[in-house]
Amino acid sequence: xxxxxxxxIKILKEMTDNxxxxxxxxxxxxxxxxxxxxxAFGYGQIYSRPxxxxxxxxxxTLTTLITQxxxxxxxxxxxxxLKVGLTREEILEIILQCAAYAGFPKACSALAIAGDIxxxxxx
Amino acid sequence: xxxxxxxxIKILKEMTDNxxxxxxxxxxxxxxxxxxxxxAFGYGQIYSRPxxxxxxxxxxTLTTLITQxxxxxxxxxxxxxLKVGLTREEILEIILQCAAYAGFPKACSALAIAGDIxxxxxx
Amino acid sequence: xxxxxxxxIKILKEMTDNxxxxxxxxxxxxxxxxxxxxxAFGYGQIYSRPxxxxxxxxxxTLTTLITQxxxxxxxxxxxxxLKVGLTREEILEIILQCAAYAGFPKACSALAIAGDIxxxxxx
Amino acid sequence: xxxxxxxxIKILKEMTDNxxxxxxxxxxxxxxxxxxxxxAFGYGQIYSRPxxxxxxxxxxTLTTLITQxxxxxxxxxxxxxLKVGLTREEILEIILQCAAYAGFPKACSALAIAGDIxxxxxx
Amino acid sequence: xxxxxxxxIKILKEMTDNxxxxxxxxxxxxxxxxxxxxxAFGYGQIYSRPxxxxxxxxxxTLTTLITQxxxxxxxxxxxxxLKVGLTREEILEIILQCAAYAGFPKACSALAIAGDIxxxxxx
Amino acid sequence: xxxxxxxxIKILKEMTDNxxxxxxxxxxxxxxxxxxxxxAFGYGQIYSRPxxxxxxxxxxTLTTLITQxxxxxxxxxxxxxLKVGLTREEILEIILQCAAYAGFPKACSALAIAGDIxxxxxx
Numbered sequence: 021x022x023x024x025x026x027x028x029i030k031i032l033k034e035m036t037d038n039x040x041x042x043x044x045x046x047x048x049x050x051x052x053x054x055x056x057x058x059x060a061f062g063y064g065q066i067y068s069r070p071x072x073x074x075x076x077x078x079x080x081t082l083t084t085l086i087t088q089x090x091x092x093x094x095x096x097x098x099x100x101x102l103k104v105g106l107t108r109e110e111i112l113e114i115i116l117q118c119a120a121y122a123g124f125p126k127a128c129s130a131l132a133i134a135g136d137i138x139x140x141x142x143x
Numbered sequence: 144x145x146x147x148x149x150x151x152i153k154i155l156k157e158m159t160d161n162x163x164x165x166x167x168x169x170x171x172x173x174x175x176x177x178x179x180x181x182x183a184f185g186y187g188q189i190y191s192r193p194x195x196x197x198x199x200x201x202x203x204t205l206t207t208l209i210t211q212x213x214x215x216x217x218x219x220x221x222x223x224x225l226k227v228g229l230t231r232e233e234i235l236e237i238i239l240q241c242a243a244y245a246g247f248p249k250a251c252s253a254l255a256i257a258g259d260i261x262x263x264x265x266x
Numbered sequence: 267x268x269x270x271x272x273x274x275i276k277i278l279k280e281m282t283d284n285x286x287x288x289x290x291x292x293x294x295x296x297x298x299x300x301x302x303x304x305x306a307f308g309y310g311q312i313y314s315r316p317x318x319x320x321x322x323x324x325x326x327t328l329t330t331l332i333t334q335x336x337x338x339x340x341x342x343x344x345x346x347x348l349k350v351g352l353t354r355e356e357i358l359e360i361i362l363q364c365a366a367y368a369g370f371p372k373a374c375s376a377l378a379i380a381g382d383i384x385x386x387x388x389x
Numbered sequence: 390x391x392x393x394x395x396x397x398i399k400i401l402k403e404m405t406d407n408x409x410x411x412x413x414x415x416x417x418x419x420x421x422x423x424x425x426x427x428x429a430f431g432y433g434q435i436y437s438r439p440x441x442x443x444x445x446x447x448x449x450t451l452t453t454l455i456t457q458x459x460x461x462x463x464x465x466x467x468x469x470x471l472k473v474g475l476t477r478e479e480i481l482e483i484i485l486q487c488a489a490y491a492g493f494p495k496a497c498s499a500l501a502i503a504g505d506i507x508x509x510x511x512x
Numbered sequence: 513x514x515x516x517x518x519x520x521i522k523i524l525k526e527m528t529d530n531x532x533x534x535x536x537x538x539x540x541x542x543x544x545x546x547x548x549x550x551x552a553f554g555y556g557q558i559y560s561r562p563x564x565x566x567x568x569x570x571x572x573t574l575t576t577l578i579t580q581x582x583x584x585x586x587x588x589x590x591x592x593x594l595k596v597g598l599t600r601e602e603i604l605e606i607i608l609q610c611a612a613y614a615g616f617p618k619a620c621s622a623l624a625i626a627g628d629i630x631x632x633x634x635x
Numbered sequence: 636x637x638x639x640x641x642x643x644i645k646i647l648k649e650m651t652d653n654x655x656x657x658x659x660x661x662x663x664x665x666x667x668x669x670x671x672x673x674x675a676f677g678y679g680q681i682y683s684r685p686x687x688x689x690x691x692x693x694x695x696t697l698t699t700l701i702t703q704x705x706x707x708x709x710x711x712x713x714x715x716x717l718k719v720g721l722t723r724e725e726i727l728e729i730i731l732q733c734a735a736y737a738g739f740p741k742a743c744s745a746l747a748i749a750g751d752i753x754x755x756x757x758x
Binding site: 431435441445446448454457481482483485487489 | 553554558559561563564568569571572573575576577578579580599601602604605606608609610612613614
């Protein structure tokens with residue numbers, strides 16, 4: 021039994037929905053070992069650690085994604101952020117603070133994604 | 144009266160110490176308008192906003208600095224993070240999570256800076 | 267009266283067209299405070315400053331956008347660059363110089379965007 | 390006779406297919422001097438050098454593209470990598486190693502592109 | 513027994529020297545869990561995988577470090593690259609190819625580090 | 636006769652001083668082919684082109700260096716910028732505009748370098 025993998029799946033289910041889990045499945049279909057690292061290392065060994073709760077971890081994740089311009093992952097993690105308890109207002113504040121620290125262009129791109137998610141989300 | 148500037152100075156004094164304020168003064172000696180933007184815009188208009196407290200804002204700041212490799216600003220903000228209430232354990236967790244999201248090299252450089260600060264800090 | 271905001275709107279109207287102003291309106295519909303910062307800080311406090319004219323400022327803007335791979339903002343600013351007086355030849359030169367400084371991949375992506383704009387623009 | 394340009398075209402034909410050559414032609418239609426630099430400098434003066442064979446050079450290229458998030462160029466170079474002899478397994482390993490060094494988000498985006506190429510490629 | 517950690521230490525000893533191992537020890541003294549991830553995940557789970565040998569893996573590592581400007585890690589990995597069999601000529605070629613792909617500035621900084629290492633190294 | 640190389644040396648002499656030329660010589664001592672590319676390609680084929688004068692080219696260069704955090708090259712190019720006719724006020728404006736576009740941290744690091752150069756420069 022790979023307990024890190026199982027811990028990772030458990031955390032993932034707290035953080036994402038069916039659509040998110042299908043994204044993970046898609047990774048698995050291309051390269052199973054990569055999916056194993058995402059789940060067992062990323063979620064099982066990192067997200068599951070103490071000292072930062074999932075809400076705080078999503079503050080870290082949203083900030084690093086915006087800063088590096090990794091917009092393709094923002095949809096997944098903005099929804100996850102809402103699911104683990106960040107409010108829309110908090111997400112918008114993170115984006116605004118990133119404007120000052122990583123520049124307005126990246127913040128603008130992130131804001132457009134947030135706008136789409138908020139329009140279609142019930143949370 | 145430039146109230147944004149005054150608000151910024153007030154926030155800065157909550158976040159940093161004399162050494163930090165001298166860094167701001169040094170910026171002013173090179174380009175006063177730049178210092179004005181840092182204080183009035185950065186601290187007066189962004190850090191002073193509601194919805195994220197200073198502790199949460201330093202989570203954002205540390206994460207974006209590590210992600211973009213802005214290590215020269217990490218000394219100031221790791222100390223500020225400790226001052227506004229982040230624990231050493233939380234700072235180390237942020238660094239570890241950044242390893243997964245922004246790569247181990249940047250996290251290693253950040254960790255070395257944290258090590259130096261923790262050795263010389265009383266908090 | 268927020269004179270920075272008004273100054274920003276005035277500068278924006280010199281730089282962009284109706285489509286560009288609608289982009290700003292879209293930002294406002296998602297997060298009004300963010301739009302305020304773009305207009306009052308970005309355009310009202312930065313673009314409106316002396317020492318660099320709008321043409322020179324667009325050289326800075328195009329270069330930083332290409333360097334950081336912020337291609338979503340290039341459409342707006344390539345059009346703005348043409349409107350404030352940069353020629354097509356100058357824009358192409360900026361892209362080529364960025365190839366040497368920021369790598370050919372980012373320059374190639376920027377060039378494709380320039381090609382589309384030039385084909386559809388009358389300037 | 391511009392021998393660097395001719396050397397570049399020769400190398401390009403070893404590395405890419407008709408679709409790839411059309412991409413180069415498209416660049417030429419926008420800015421001929423830029424295409425000249427890509428072919429004569431990039432391929433004629435860099436790729437044609439000794440000490441690293443084309444396979445090893447594509448390891449460098451894929452890694453730098455993933456690290457800088459230059460995903461628009463990945464389609465061309467993943468196909469080129471397969472053509473000059475990298476296996477699918479090697480490409481996937483490069484992506485996984487980039488996850489550790491440049492962060493999982495960029496590796497995930499690269500993996501999705503690899504998945505599409507592998508599905509449609511005969512190599 | 514944490515076999516990933518042990519595998520990692522074994523690989524590390526193939527790749528680096530006493531000075532390199534002391535760097536790892538220094539990380540451990542600041543944050544033991546971080547050192548565990550470097551050794552068990554980075555070296556035990558990634559570097560130890562099949563499909564790319566250590567020489568090829570160092571091509572990936574040098575390229576990603578140069579591209580992201582992670583110069584603090586270049587000393588360790590340029591020495592490791594020499595130790596696992598890359599020649600000086602190959603390392604210089606990687607740097608030159610990165611000039612075209614990630615820009616001359618980063619390549620120049622990397623070249624200065626290579627120059628220092630080559631002057632002081634017997635390999 | 637390599638006329639691109641000669642053109643590059645000629646341009647370099649317009650842009651830099653003895654100290655700058657020694658930096659180029661240092662590159663040559665490590666990897667002569669790299670120095671050839673810097674001089675013949677970078678200066679001979681790019682800087683020497685029409686459509687942007689040297690002053691405008693240094694606006695591009697300073698902006699891309701600040702945006703990518705290539706601070707090691709800023710000393711050379713801030714001095715070159717002054718030599719080809721940019722004023723201190725224009726350089727400071729570029730830095731401030733980069734704060735909005737690439738984030739305050741990179742602009743702060745650039746400003747500290749400008750401060751040192753201005754203190755020690757007669758221009």
